[in-house]
Structures are given as C-alpha cells and as structure tokens.
Amino acid sequence: MKTISRLNEVYKNAKEIPFDDTSKFVFFGDTHRGDDSIADEFGKNKHIFYHALNYYYQNDFTYVEVGDGDELWENSNFEHIRNSHFSVFNKLKEFYDAGRLYIIFGNHNMKMKSPDWVEKNMYSVYDEYLGEKVDLFPGLKVYEAFRFKHKKTHQEIFVVHGHQGDLINDQLAFISHFIIRFFWHFMHLIGVRYAASPAKSRRKMHKVEKNYTKWNAQNDTIIICGHTHRPKFPDPGESSYFNVGCGMHPRGITCLELIYGKLILVAWRVHSKKDGTLFIKRTALKGPVPIKAYDKTPPIKGKEIKNKSIQTKQE
Template identity: 45%
Template sequence: MSSQFRLDRAYKKAKVIPFDDDSKFILFSDCHRGDNSFADEFANNRNIYFHAMRYYLNEGFTYCELGDGDELWENLKFETILRTHKNVYELLQMFYADNRLEMIWGNHDMVYRDPKHVKKNLSSYFDHKTDQEVPLFPGIKYNEAIVLQHKNTEQEVFMLHGHQADFMNYTGWKINRFLVRVLWKPLQVIGISDPTSPAKNYKETIRIERRIKKWIANNNNLLTIIGHTHRPRFPEAGELALFNDGSCVHPRSITGIEIENGSITLIKWQIATTDDGILKIIRVPLEGPQNLSDFITE
C-alpha cells in the first residue's frame, strides 16, 4: 500500500465541513500532551498553549487538532495525561460543548482511530474528589482527515496529520511505539533524541513532504495542511499548496494556522518581555494573511 493510496483513502473518507468567509478556524497539531515528566515536551509550553486557546475560545474560533494531541506512545493511559493537564482539557470541553472542536488522529494517538477506544477512554473520567464518573467528551468522534468546503467558491481545504506519507509511522506505528516507550523515552530524559521521529530527522521530513507534494500535484493543487514533521510551512501563491502548522513543542513557543476572513495565516505564540521587565504571551503572525482563493487552480 503506497503513500499515494493512503492519502487518496484519507481524502475520500474525510469529514466534510462547510465554511465561508465568516468562519474562523485555528489549527494546532503535535501538542504531545504528556505526564509532566522530563519527557513531556508539552509541559514547557502549556501556559502559552492555554492562553492562546482561551483567546480563540473567546474570539469564536473552531479548534481543529491535526493529530498527536495526546502523547500515547510514551504514556500507557490517557488518564495520566488528563490528570496532569486538567485545565487544558477543561478548556477543550468548552469548545466541544459549543460544537467548535474537531479532532484528527495522528501516529502518536493512532489508537483514537478505533471508535470503541475513544468511547471507553474519552467519554468520561473518574473524579477522585466526588468518587463519581464525570462527562468529558461524550460522543466525540476522531477523524483521519477533514475537508473544509467553501459554500460559495467550493474550494476545499484538506487537513490531516501527514503520517500517511510515512510508512513506519502509519503501517508500522506499533513497532515505533514500542521502541519509543521502551527505549527512547528513558534516553530522552537524559537528552538523547529519538532518530525515528521525522521532527528530529531532516532527511525524513524532506521525503515525507516530497510524497505529499506529489499527491497535491496529482489532485489539482488541492490546498493541504498537515502537521507531523513539526516544521512550519507556508507556500507562496502559485506554489504547491502544502502548508504545515508546525507544533506546540517548539522551544518557548507554539505555532499554528488561522483561517479567518477567507484568508490563511501562519502564527506563533511566544513569551515576550516588555521594556519594564514584564513577561507576557503574545501572538506573532509569521506568514500571511493570504487569500485562500489565491491557491485555486483553474
């Protein structure tokens, strides 16, 4: 089964969401929420992420998480992650209650492709304070891919994690999970990086991007947004329309993609210092805004 076949299948089975120029979406991926150990890369940026998410909640954005939200290779149980980052999940609950939460599974949370696993682990949790089961995300569904379809222009925005173009992280994900859990997590604590990760392997990142670019070229330059490699990407109009929202585990910052007013923008949230020595979290546009219509191929 080739990467082109897997990408085709993800597109054909994608959840379709209509949108227009009044719609607002924020895309993050690769949060890798963990257990607050030295291996939990999300822990360093959780305050930045929480502040950014609260901003998007108040501004009426729909949150789309493009995979690897929960770090379920290094951690056996979601319950551990939930207890560690409870405030984050309470915020996600607010998006979900307002029908503004869309979730995609990646390789590190690939167990979520099984609806039974999702229902068992994410519908509710046991509250030790009240000794009762409390609703978390009852009825939530994870998708392999999502297509945003513009109501007027019918332009499509194809969103997925991107590991469909990475054989070992899609077909052989259980092998990689075993290696990460048993071997690389202990080594990561002392500073040795996992060489199986495309985020740490530049050559593998290039290969993955090349395969997805080939698929985009064969599909009328369909605007496609991925994560997986952790490398932010924002092409110029007229280039192959492969975007990447980056990750939430960059050193001291997180990156994402906003879709608003019919435009797309690559953004970064980071901690900045004011002249009087006050630390504050700020939003920094990196690329764009660029009209989505600029990527329509006739």
C-alpha cells in the first residue's frame, strides 16, 4: 500500500483530541525502552528522561508518546522492561492516573495494537520488589494516531509514528520483527546496528521524510512523527512536517512541546559546571512558533469571499 493512501486511512481513523491556547502537551517518541542490558540504548538516557518527565508533570503538561516507547522487537517480555525502568514507569503512571497520558504504537511496539495484549501486559504488572501484581495502566487504550483539533480555529495536528507506508516496517513488519528478535538482537550486543531502519539509513530516512512531506503538502495539516530518530522543525512557509527525534542519542533526548498554541523543539542534555558537577538542562532548539503560522489558508482571501457573499446577498 502506498504511503499516501496508508496515511489517509490512518488519518481518517485517528482519535480526535481537542485542545486550545491554554493546553500544554509534550511529545516524546522512539525512546525504545529495553531491559537495561548493554543492548538497551535507552539506558544511557534514562536519568535524563526521568528528570524531563518530572519537569513536565510538575508543570501540568500532558504526555504524548509518538510510538516505539518500548522496544518489543528485541524484548518479548514487557514486564522485564517495566521492572528495568520502574521509576520511569511509576512517573508515567502518575501522568496516566491524572488523565494526562496518551500513547500510540509504532513498528517496534506494534503488539500494543491488540487491546487484548494491552490488557494482559499493561493493565497490571508483577512487581519484583513487592512480589505481587500491581496496577500500571488499568483501562489503557493505545491508538495508531491522533488528530489534535483546536477548539476555536479547528486547525489540526496529525500525530502518527511514521512507519506507515514503509513496507519493511509496516506491511512486512513481522519479518523485521523476526530478524531483529532472533538475529540482530545478538548482533546489537556487540555493536552492530540494524541497517534497514530509517534511523540508521540516510537513504531510507530521507525517503520517509519525502513521502510524509508529500502527504502534508496535499492535506495542509501539521504532522508530528517519530520513526526516523531525526528531529525536525520547519520554518513557517515550509512543509509543516515535524519530528520529535528520539531518546537514544548519545548527547541526550529531544521532544516537541505544544504550549499555549505554540510549538517548541526541545533538547534535554547533561552539562557540567566549572567544579565538575553534572546537571540536566532543558534547551529550546527552535521556537516557539505559533501553530497558526503553519496554516496556509490565507485569511485575507477568506475575508474577501465573506464580503463578496454579503454583497451578493444585498444585491
């Protein structure tokens, strides 16, 4: 299935989430939380991520996970992931209990597409420290995509992981899953990277971005993705394809904030003071830019049409 038609299908079925100029959302993606082994690329940034979660929770943001939050291709047991990063999941549970957590699945955690799998594995988990089952995300619903719709202007933001239409990671994802689970996982332990991933292949990365930019041009709708692991924040007038980046970079993690009707690309990184003390710092890489700056509908033209219709009515 071609990327455009696949995206049209996902857009049509996306869950709608209303927002306004008082709303605050943070979009993270591709953290690929693993089992905290040497193959877990999230492990080196887990403290940065936890610090960022604390910041967003304390400042009343709603957390949106843009797919591939958990690495379920290399790790078959979700409980191992949760127990390896229990402090992170405890903080995510606080978001969920407060009604401020939304999750979409990506290709690496496509198991979450199944409500039965989510109920069995994510409603509750076995806590190794307590020695009993505890609630995690009871009643959680995981979606393929969201359509954020402004209550007043009706401007939309389409949020989707970004693997849709990428043949080897979408329609043939079961093949990639098999290869990574039973071959590349062990190669990963000695430092070999999966070459078919857009995050590791510049050619595939640009192909994905090109296809999604084309969809954006046809639909004039802001689109926020992950998948390629490359953060992207266009200038007004350019194609409004945004990418959250990922949580696996050696230099830290990136995310997008939607706050008071404006988008900001943010990096969370470790810095050092003169005395050698390390600290985690939030840095705005680009923005804030009002989302209305990406609305290509000319207001003047709309006004002219309105005046013309009034004049016709008077005649």
